[in-house]
Amino acid sequence: GLDAFLCGHIPGASYMDTAELEQEPLWNKVPDATLVQCLLDHGIRHDTTVIVYGRCAVMAARAAHLMLYAGVHDVRLLDGGLSAWCLADLPLSITPPHLPQAASNFGVAFPAHPKYLSNTLQARHLLQQPNAALVSIRTWNEYMGKTSGYSYIDAIGDIAGARWGHAG
DSSP states (O other), X not given: OHHHHHHSBXXXXXXXXXXXXXXXXXXXXXXXXXXXXXXXXTTOOTTOEEEEOOSOHHHHHHHHHHHHHHTOSEEEEOTTHHHHHHHTTOOOBOSOOOXXXXXXXXXXXXXXXXXXXXXXXXXXXXXXXXTOOOEEOSOHHHHTTSOOSOTTOOOOSOOTTOEEOSOO
16 A cells, blocks of 8 residues: 555655555446546546556556556556566655646547456356357466455355466
C-alpha cells in the first residue's frame, strides 16, 4: 500500500492502489464507469504512456491488463519490477507520490478493448471451441484441488477443461 510506497519508490512515480481497480469480495474489475474515472483521476488517457511496477508483479500485471482493456495504447511492465530497479542500484525516493493532473476526457470509446477481458459465460463458450484454450496460471496444488489458494474462497479445484499453465 501507500506505506510501502513511501518507504521507497522510483523517483517521480505516481501511486495507484490496485484496490481502485478491483473490488471485493472476489477482486474482480470495478464497473467501467469507476475504472475510467480512476484512470482520469490519475491523469491517464488513451494516449498516456504508462510504465507499471510494484512489489508484486501479479498486481502490476493486473493493473496493466486493465489499462489495456480500457484502451491505454502504450502500457508497459517494468521488467523485474522494483526488485530489478534496486538490484541495478538505482535510486529510490521516499518523497510523497507525484500527483498527476487529472484528465477530463479519456479520448476514445471506453472500454476500447472489451475483448481483452472475458466473463464467465464467455469462458464457458471458449471451452466449446476446438481451437481455443482456457489456461490456469494457478499453482499445481490449486489446479489439482489440494487448496483453493485464496483465504476468501472455499471451493477447491479448477475449471473443468482448463489446462494448467505451469505457473503459480
